[in-house]
Amino acid sequence: MTWLVTGGAGYIGAHVVRALAAAQLEPVVIDDLSTGRESFVPAAVPFVRASILDREALESALRSHRVEGVVHVAGFKYAGVSVQRPLHAYAQNVEGTRVLLEAMESADVSNIVFSSSAAVYGTPDVAVVTEEAPTRPASPYGESKLIGEWLLRDQGIATAGSRHPLRHTSLRYFNVVGSGDPAVWDTSPHNLFPLVFEALLSGRAPRINGDDYDTPDGTNVRDYVHVADIAAAHVVAARRLAAGDPIEPAYNLGSGDGLSVRQVMDAMARVTGIAFAPEIAPRRPGDPDRIVASGQRAARDLEWRMRHTVDEMVRSGWEARRSASP
Structure with missing residues (x-):
């Protein structure tokens, strides 16, 4: 089974790549190296240097490597900076996700684990946030991640009756x-x-x-969570999607x-x-x-701890x- 990791040359993505490889899920990396480093990609892992805004490159990678699913880590991840650069945050996180989903549909790839964020909750009015808490982002970054989740939801609904219905989950976390x-x-x-x-x-x-x-x-x-624990949860989510097991639309890794x-x-x-x-x-x-x-929900389904x-x-x-x- 081959999985494409967008942003796989970045800090989190590179750990996801290693976790996938250890689980024998054969990762492939696509990254434009705007913040990632090619040296973070293991030598044995295929690497495509391209932007997630480049549909042709995405579709080519999906088809040529016979990809079964995508772990979508690529994006603009700085909440504070997004206040000054909202259009950049939306271009990378919203348009990038839309282009990726379009390429996946064209290439008949129907599984995606989305690297979301606890920033979708904004400033919660409860002591501990569950997945049922209202989503009220306090920054363009948080808004762009929430819209990314909506894109997955809507594409899942739109493709439900098709030959390759989209199966997806979003993992929400904060400081890795x-x-x-x-x-x-x-x-x-x-x-x-x-x-x-x-x-x-x-x-x-x-x-x-x-x-x-x-x-x-x-x-x-x-929440401060170790990057290796985050990567492990991505792998379990990928396995559940590939196996057709029940999976929730969103999980907090908290x-x-x-x-x-x-x-x-x-x-x-x-x-x-x-x-x-x-x-x-x-x-x-x-x-x-x-x-x-x-x-708790992730502990139940994704072996999170x-x-x-x-x-x-x-x-x-x-x-x-x-x-x-x-």
Whole structure:
């Protein structure tokens, strides 16, 4: 069974590729390398350098590799930046998903695991978010991910009576951290872990963006989930789709309790052995106070669980970053 991973040269996508290969699902990668790195793609994995906006390249990859399903990880993933660049977020995340679904329909590929986001919930009014919570995105990024889910839903309805009805599921998660392979690390210029690592490596104080949120210590609270656990859930979802097993339209890959940014900073100091006092900066636009999701539905169907402590998350990410070239 061959699975196409869009964005498979990126941090999350590269871990999904490794997990698929370990499960003998034969990954193929398509990535335009706008943020990914070709070095993150294992040498034995076929790689197509192209944008998900390029339907011809997508359809060619789907047909030539006899793809059974797609894990759609590619996209613009920065909530704060999407407030300044909404059209870019919509082009990559909405139009990119539409073009991909069009190519899949043409190539008779009917299974897709969509990398969505807990950002679809915006600022929830419940302590722990379940999949039944209202979706009220607080940023263009969150909106674009929700529209992506709608596209899957509507295409599933439209193709229900066809020879190849679309089977799909969307995995919603927030901060993905750590590393499952020292050759792959988070290269994002916006995510908390790499921002702290780069600051520590250069001798600067890491920054906390806002300490006046409505949370116990004033810093925002998120689910922090290990990238290897996220990748494993994608593989189980792919297997269920391919087998024709029942599957829900959406799953939260959440911790159930979350961590504050300050708690993460404390773990950073413990693991790295570098004492520091974080610099307090203004909030980032579009950042809600708290998003913590329940992972109970995913635990039931996708073998989801939190296999790593916060210190293990930090340690794996720190070791991978330190093993990288400067």
